[in-house]
Amino acid sequence: MNSNVFHLSIDEIKNTKTQWQHRLVPPNHLHYCPASAGGWGIIRVGLLVPESVMLFVSPAGCGRHGAIAGIQLGFKKPLFLLHVSEMDIITGKHMEMIPRAVDEIMATVRPSPNAMLICATCIDDLLGSDYDGLTQQLESRYGIPVRICHMNPPVMDTKKPPTFTVQQTVYDFLERSNFKERALNIIGSFAPIDAESEFYKVMADAGFTKVRHVAACKTMEEFRSMSKSTHNLLIKPGGYLAAELMKEKLQIPYCITPVTYSFNSIAQTYSALEKFLGVKLSTDWYCEEAWDTVKSYKKTLGALTVAVGSTANASPFELARALTEYGFHVPYIFADLLLVSDDEHIDWLKIYNPNVKIFTNNHPTMANLIKDKLTVDLTVGFDAGYFCSGAKTVPLGLEKQPYGYQGIIYLFREMVKALENPRNHKEQMYASGMVI
Amino acid sequence: MRKIAFYGKGGIGKSTVTSSLSVAISMLGYKVMQIGCDPKADSTINLTDGRTVTPVMTYLKEHGSCSSLKDIVAEGVNGILCVEAGGPTPGLGCAGRGIITTFNLLEELNAFDVYNPDFVLFDVLGDVVCGGFAMPIRNGYAEEVIIITSGEKMALFAADNIKKAIDNFADRNYAKLRGLILNRRNIDDEEEIVRKFAKEINADIIGDIPRDNQIPFYEQQNKTVVQGNPDLPVSRIILDIAHHIALNREEL
Numbered sequence: 219m220n221s222n223v224f225h226l227s228i229d230e231i232k233n234t235k236t237q238w239q240h241r242l243v244p245p246n247h248l249h250y251c252p253a254s255a256g257g258w259g260i261i262r263v264g265l266l267v268p269e270s271v272m273l274f275v276s277p278a279g280c281g282r283h284g285a286i287a288g289i290q291l292g293f294k295k296p297l298f299l300l301h302v303s304e305m306d307i308i309t310g311k312h313m314e315m316i317p318r319a320v321d322e323i324m325a326t327v328r329p330s331p332n333a334m335l336i337c338a339t340c341i342d343d344l345l346g347s348d349y350d351g352l353t354q355q356l357e358s359r360y361g362i363p364v365r366i367c368h369m370n371p372p373v374m375d376t377k378k379p380p381t382f383t384v385q386q387t388v389y390d391f392l393e394r395s396n397f398k399e400r401a402l403n404i405i406g407s408f409a410p411i412d413a414e415s416e417f418y419k420v421m422a423d424a425g426f427t428k429v430r431h432v433a434a435c436k437t438m439e440e441f442r443s444m445s446k447s448t449h450n451l452l453i454k455p456g457g458y459l460a461a462e463l464m465k466e467k468l469q470i471p472y473c474i475t476p477v478t479y480s481f482n483s484i485a486q487t488y489s490a491l492e493k494f495l496g497v498k499l500s501t502d503w504y505c506e507e508a509w510d511t512v513k514s515y516k517k518t519l520g521a522l523t524v525a526v527g528s529t530a531n532a533s534p535f536e537l538a539r540a541l542t543e544y545g546f547h548v549p550y551i552f553a554d555l556l557l558v559s560d561d562e563h564i565d566w567l568k569i570y571n572p573n574v575k576i577f578t579n580n581h582p583t584m585a586n587l588i589k590d591k592l593t594v595d596l597t598v599g600f601d602a603g604y605f606c607s608g609a610k611t612v613p614l615g616l617e618k619q620p621y622g623y624q625g626i627i628y629l630f631r632e633m634v635k636a637l638e639n640p641r642n643h644k645e646q647m648y649a650s651g652m653v654i
Numbered sequence: 655m656r657k658i659a660f661y662g663k664g665g666i667g668k669s670t671v672t673s674s675l676s677v678a679i680s681m682l683g684y685k686v687m688q689i690g691c692d693p694k695a696d697s698t699i700n701l702t703d704g705r706t707v708t709p710v711m712t713y714l715k716e717h718g719s720c721s722s723l724k725d726i727v728a729e730g731v732n733g734i735l736c737v738e739a740g741g742p743t744p745g746l747g748c749a750g751r752g753i754i755t756t757f758n759l760l761e762e763l764n765a766f767d768v769y770n771p772d773f774v775l776f777d778v779l780g781d782v783v784c785g786g787f788a789m790p791i792r793n794g795y796a797e798e799v800i801i802i803t804s805g806e807k808m809a810l811f812a813a814d815n816i817k818k819a820i821d822n823f824a825d826r827n828y829a830k831l832r833g834l835i836l837n838r839r840n841i842d843d844e845e846e847i848v849r850k851f852a853k854e855i856n857a858d859i860i861g862d863i864p865r866d867n868q869i870p871f872y873e874q875q876n877k878t879v880v881q882g883n884p885d886l887p888v889s890r891i892i893l894d895i896a897h898h899i900a901l902n903r904e905e906l
Binding site: 350 | 748753788827
């Protein structure tokens with residue numbers, strides 16, 4: 219392998235201990251940020267709010283990217299762009315242009331929006347533009363809730379990265395409800411838990427027949443009913459700040475019940491859920507069903523070498539652990555973030571897969587890795603597929619949210635599908651909307 | 655908790671007056687926090703007996719982040735809590751942004767809940783030149799603004815600009831103008847000039863501090879005049895203003 223490529227051994231990864239989020243890239247180093255990245259950006263996440271429109275206040279380049287992403291990924295209709303020039307910014311004129319743009323949106327969009335997001339860029343964050351005051355004015359003028367989200371990459375490495383704060387903005391539309399009903403909110407993911415998952419049946423048997431997710435809400439009214447729920451389940455780390463906000467503002471407690479792919483982790487999650495909800499959950503049958511299915515799929519798959527990427531709908535460390543437990547050889551992990559919840563999986567890998575190498579997409583030397591052609595049979599996640607170019611790729615993207623024991627079955631089914639019907643990686647990436 | 659921002663032309667004596675009022679209000683039995691919003695980081699210099707308060711921006715520049723209020727809040731005379739925003743390397747960076755960063759950090763560390771002061775006094779550099787320097791009068795920070803001015807033309811011009819900035823935010827429920835403090839430079843007809851200006855902008859003059867050599871005399875000893883000798887006539891005047899501010903909270 220090219221020695222110029224930055225990578226770490228699993229032993230070199232320190233436990234996070236005190237901080238909840240670490241970047242794997244060394245400090246004082248340039249970060250590589252892929253240009254024109256698609257997927258779930260700030261605008262797309264913000265527009266999860268039903269019946270909302272967004273005004274993106276930005277220079278031409280950012281606006282163009284947002285617009286093209288909107289066209290390709292299907293969220294252009296509720297997205298409006300306000301182009302601001304250098305002179306607008308330095309004179310503060312752009313803050314006067316916003317109400318006029320909102321006037322135009324409210325006069326022309328039909329049916330009339332029930333919520334509005336204004337997305338500011340890092341320029342306004344550096345300037346300290348007063349968007350809070352502006353929202354007060356707009357709310358009183360139009361009688362709809364207005365919230366601000368920030369596309370602010372300079373704070374990516376802080377405790378409040380924009381990918382987290384935008385979820386906070388989404389749930390900030392909810393107001394505290396005095397009426398509570400036995401219901402669960404799923405927080406952190408961009409899609410509701412997949413209908414295939416046993417989760418719904420398990421919860422219904424325990425008396426939780428209502429499970430809510432923002433992407434499943436068609437109207438603002440339906441979305442607002444999330445504030446009536448008694449419990450929040452945080453299934454993806456990106457919803458952490460949102461869950462904290464809802465705990466404080468809406469008095470809804472939350473439990474971290476992550477998306478995982480190993481039997482032990484899923485059992486632990488259900489056990490944590492029992493404690494949090496104060497109920498007994500019957501999951502044995504689903505666990506056995508998954509075991510039987512996995513055994514059969516494993517025969518089909520045989521002994522495989524698998525690389526795990528960061529774009530997969532998983533913690534790369536947990537997924538690498540799960541795949542190792544299932545008997546696959548996992549030589550490479552591609553990971554950009556290190557979360558507290560990863561610690562136990564990293565410790566496990568140190569013992570049971572000590573030779574695994576960890577790469578991070580943020581490091582500029584990754585460009586050298588393309589020449590190296592890492593060899594594996596299968597990759598999970600597009601970044602792993604990109605760097606292990608001969609392998610077949612399981613996207614395991616964020617558009618569908620596998621969960622629980624059915625999530626394991628889904629993973630294996632997708633692995634078999636990728637092996638039996640391999641697709642061109644580039645086509646796969648473009649089709650998924652990862653590249654704009 | 656009452657939060658008051660002091661604005662005025664550069665060199666008009668904002669830090670001197672604000673620090674003296676901090677001491678005077680603390681002598682009335684209140685817990686006071688003073689936040690210097692000036693890149694020079696010299697607002698609280700006469701409250702700490704010569705000890706240096708590490709400016710927030712200096713701390714962040716050296717450490718990258720800050721997780722404890724103890725690193726950026728120093729206790730001065732009469733238990734006054736002293737914070738200095740500080741600023742970037744002179745000639746570089748953005749001073750206004752430094753103030754925003756300081757305020758964000760104080761909020762993140764729950765400074766007002768942790769210390770629970772009765773009064774927070776913001777001593778803000780010069781004019782409301784940009785978003786950063788307007789931060790103290792935004793929602794959640796100061797509810798009242800006091801402009802310090804002399805009768806000099808340029809001081810009144812700056813005071814007028816500050817009033818315009820406050821008026822700009824009038825429909826946003828932000829800080830309201832509490833009044834003017836005349837910090838005399840002993841120009842001709844000074845009182846009359848300032849009274850006329852106050853009438854024009856519809857503001858009260860809530861204090862009139864004479865020019866007095868005792869003020870720089872005690873500043874040379876790293877003290878405010880109120881701390882140095884509270885029985886001096888100028889100290890009594892400042893104590894009277896503090897009393898007026900503390901006990902006469904008017905509906906603004």
